[in-house]
Amino acid sequence: MMRTSPIILLVLFVATPALHANPEFHRFIVKNSGRSVDCALCHVNRDGPEGTGPGQVGHLTPAELEKLGRARAALAPGMKPESPILNLFGNHIINSIGKQKFAELRLAPEQLAKTLPKDSDLDHDGIPDAQEYLDGTHPLMKSDGRPWLLFKNNLRTNLLQILLATGATVIGLFGLRHLLNGFAIAVNTDENDEDENKEQHP
Helix, strand or coil: CCCCCHHHHHHHHHHCHHHCCCHHHHHHHHHHHCCCCCHHHCECCCCCCCCCCCCCHHHCCHHHHHHHHHHHCCCCCCCCCCCCCECHHHHHHHHHHHHHHHHHHHHCHHHHHHHCCCCCCCCCCCCCHHHHHHHCCCCCCCCCCCHHHHHHHHHHHCHHHHHHHHHHHHHHHHHHHHHHHHHHHHHHHHHHHHHHHHHHCC
């Protein structure tokens, strides 16, 4: 079996940017979310796959180019692509829907969110990856999300600790109040004893 030269693969990938550059998704995210979003949402390099920087096609080793070729051949879902130019979310998209469906969605990038698994939350921040795609927040950054959704998730996640801390505070304040009342009573008792002693021994 004849093997394709890594140099030929590199020339092929660089010469055919339309095969792997997907500005339709980027434009949709920016327009839909109103946020300034770069390619690092799905790609390793924030400037996208084209170029010679780390995580870009022109920087890949021959072994990485072969891996890229296999990832681009993952036409059906569940083929577990490991594209060296995509981050975990980008590879998750291709694994979930397949390269063929992804290519079809270039004509309707808003539909991508509906095709992603509903329970997928790669950064475990309580916001589904599909929602983060629509919101233009990073699905791999736990601190990046709509503030209200992050607040609700943090509240739900830490509810027990919040209740325990609140209970301890209330009990502490209740105990402090009684302690201060006890001191006040003790002081008043001492003052009364002194007044009685003065009356008995003028």
